[in-house]
Amino acid sequence: MTPRIEVVGIDSLVLRLFDQIDEDNMPWMLAASQRVRDAFGAALIDLVPSYTTLLVQYDLAQLDDQQARQYVRQALDGLQPAAAASARQHDIPVWYDPSVGPELQALGERSGLGVAGVIERHSTHLYQVFALGFAPGFAFLGLVDERLASPRLATPRKQVPAGSLGIADRQTAIYPLVSPGGWNLIGRSPVRLFDRELDGFSLWQPGDRVRFVPIERAEFIRLGGDDTPFQEASA
Amino acid sequence: MSLLIEQAGALATLQDAGRSGVRHLGVTQGGAVDWLSHGWANWLLGNPLQAPTVEITLGNFSLRAQTDTCLALCGADLGATLDGEPLMPGRAFRIREGQTLIFSQPRQGVRAYLAAPGGFSAPAMLGSCATVRREQLGGLNGDGQPLAKGDLLHWRGHATTMRNLPEQALVPLPGAGLSVVLGAQIGDFTGQSLFDAFNSDWTVDQRADRMGVRLLGPTLRCARSAMISEGVPLGAIQVPADGQPIILLNDRQTIGGYPRLGALTPLAVAQLAQCMPGTVLRLKPVALERAQREQRRLLASWQRTTTE
Structure with a gap:
């Protein structure tokens, strides 16, 4: 090389x-x-x-x-x-649900895998952190199964809730903070990815490996997740 | 020992030299965009050059002193007055309890820097108080909020001195052009576009903030339209598909996927930070070796002056 x-x-x-x-x-x-x-x-x-x-x-x-x-x-x-x-591995709990993942249903239909199939495929792969960017703690993870690959939304949303899990092309990521965003949302994680109160704390770094673990709503709430259903921000 | 903000204006933020060593976590650099004026404002009071100052953008900003103290002002002339008396940038001054300092509107430049004895107090988040609203980091409470009406500013020490700005401290206006270190994807631009980039007038667009400044001019064409995202340095000149360059500043995202011509020198970044929308400027290529030599000379002469 x-x-x-x-x-x-x-x-x-x-x-x-x-x-x-x-x-x-x-x-x-x-x-x-x-x-x-x-x-x-x-x-x-x-x-x-x-x-x-x-x-x-x-x-x-x-x-x-x-x-x-x-x-x-x-x-x-x-x-x-x-x-x-030498690479660290993280198991990240995710509540895959249409109420917090507005694109989950459509992705299930488009891929022909159904919602359960999407969840299964998304949560079995061991992803790699390719880079952090866009926002503190925002990790670009890949590569997503080709059948789940989805182009970014034509119009990015003005507000995506913290913890939202999204897919863009063959990458997947969790929004650490409330922010604008154009990725296809399929669930939400209760895990804190970045904490400004802790000096230098970010859950993950480039090179780390990540697996998503599907959890139910009750577990999501027990882990401190906010189950407020996703709502498109009014213009 | 405090200053009460009575009017917060378009954008006033606490800034210092910004964050380093954390960009791999997606955390941007932040910090004073006109780092020279920021440093000089501190020097006027004998502060460490990187001590926190208030970066005041465009004006409509006022504060009232709750105690007698000295302050210093550097950078843009935003029509500042102290109890109605005009106050030019580039000097330390006394302010008495009850007096009001008002920044009305820009006469020359965009950003003024206000320093206080020992530097303003603010919690260090990842090693810096630099305010980055988008990242909810830095500022008075550490949460990225800009300064707001009713906020109280405190400072850390006593002024060891009160100075006026030396003659050589004045940053030349970018009349001769903003210096650019060529690099990155320069080879992928068409010959015509490279000629245009360095031989045309560029107009600073309205879309200009701490993340980046858009320039309007001839359309630049690049053989590649997008690339795999990579880390981008301060002052990087990226060219998206519309062919109009965007110069990335302190609050830029840490990685990006647009082709780039190269990057402004630090001095050129400070100059650009003071250009109002509508300003016409040129880009001027500079050899890396020379750019490095000049930057070192600038820092060395600054060091000499500031340690006298």
């Missing part, structure tokens, strides 16, 4: 490790992230992994472009994929 190193800003490089989204990328991405952190040490300002790339922002007061490239080459020299055991 020979990653490309590209300049993207005065103090930022993108390390392009792959050209396609693939679950098999992740052990390499994890290993590369760790090696870059180690190589740059205190000269690293930020590191943003995403699907196929790492964005490295370094401290200009300590390094110039040449030195930064040197560190990157050092970090990637002889890179080996991280062992699967």
Whole structure:
């Protein structure tokens, strides 16, 4: 593997490790992230992994472009994929229900799997966290079964409740906070994904693995979930 | 020891240098968009350069002092008056209990920075008080809310000094063009578009906020329309399908999938932060080596001045 190193800003490089989204990328991405952190040490300002790339922002007061490239080459020299055991796994309870997942019924019909079939397919796959973005704690998980793949809504909703589980193309995600959003909603999770009160807390990080565990309404409420039915916000 | 906000205006937020080391969690950078004026406002009072200040956008902002103190003002001229007396940016000043400081409307620039002795008090969320409304992070109560009427601002210490802005501190207007470090997907733009990008006038659009600033001008064409999302740096110039560039600022989303020409230098970001909608400007390519050298020189001279 020979990653490309590209300049993207005065103090930022993108390390392009792959050209396609693939679950098999992740052990390499994890290993590369760790090696870059180690190589740059205190000269690293930020590191943003995403699907196929790492964005490295370094401290200009300590390094110039040449030195930064040197560190990157050092970090990637002889890179080996991280062992699967080094990725954390999360079991995330989800109440799959039309009252909190307005697209669940339609997806069941469109896919020919029915609601039960959609839930079954969605909750059996072990997903990977490809990247976090859009909002604090919002994890892009994939890859969703092809029969569940759904294009984003033509008009994004102004307000999606916190905890909502959605599908967009072959990705799935939970909205950590109330926010606008255009993903197809199929359920809701009671789990807190991001907590601003806890310093640096995010339930998951890029490279982690995630499985969804279907739960009933009673369990959802017991776990602190808000079962207020989804309502389209008035314009 | 407090200031009472009587009028909150379009947007007034507590800001500092922003958050680092948390973008892999989807948390944006935040922080003062005109980081130079923010730093100078602190310097005027002898504060640490990254201490929290109030970033006042466009004006319609006023506050009343509940105690005697010193404050400092830098950045945009928003028609500030202290009990009716005009107050120019670039200086520290005394304010007495009961006096009112009013920012009316922009005369030059967009964002003014108000500093208080030792920096304003606000809880650090992920290492910073930077207010990001969309993320419900930072600000007076840590929940991302901008400053509102009735809020009380407190500060952390005593002013060690009261200064005026040195001559060399003035940020040049972007008349000569905003410097751009070329990179990212630059090779995927058509030759004509690359020519247009750096030889045309660009107009700052109304759609401009702390996330990004849209520019209006010739349509730029890129061989690729979308890409796999990747991390985007401060000042990145992304070009969506309509061919009109958007320059991403401090509150941008952490990853994005539009092709990019490159990114503004930090100085150019500070300059853009003060451009009103309607401002006509140019983009000017700069070699990476030179950009890095100039940025280091800027920081070094700042360091020298600020540690004298």
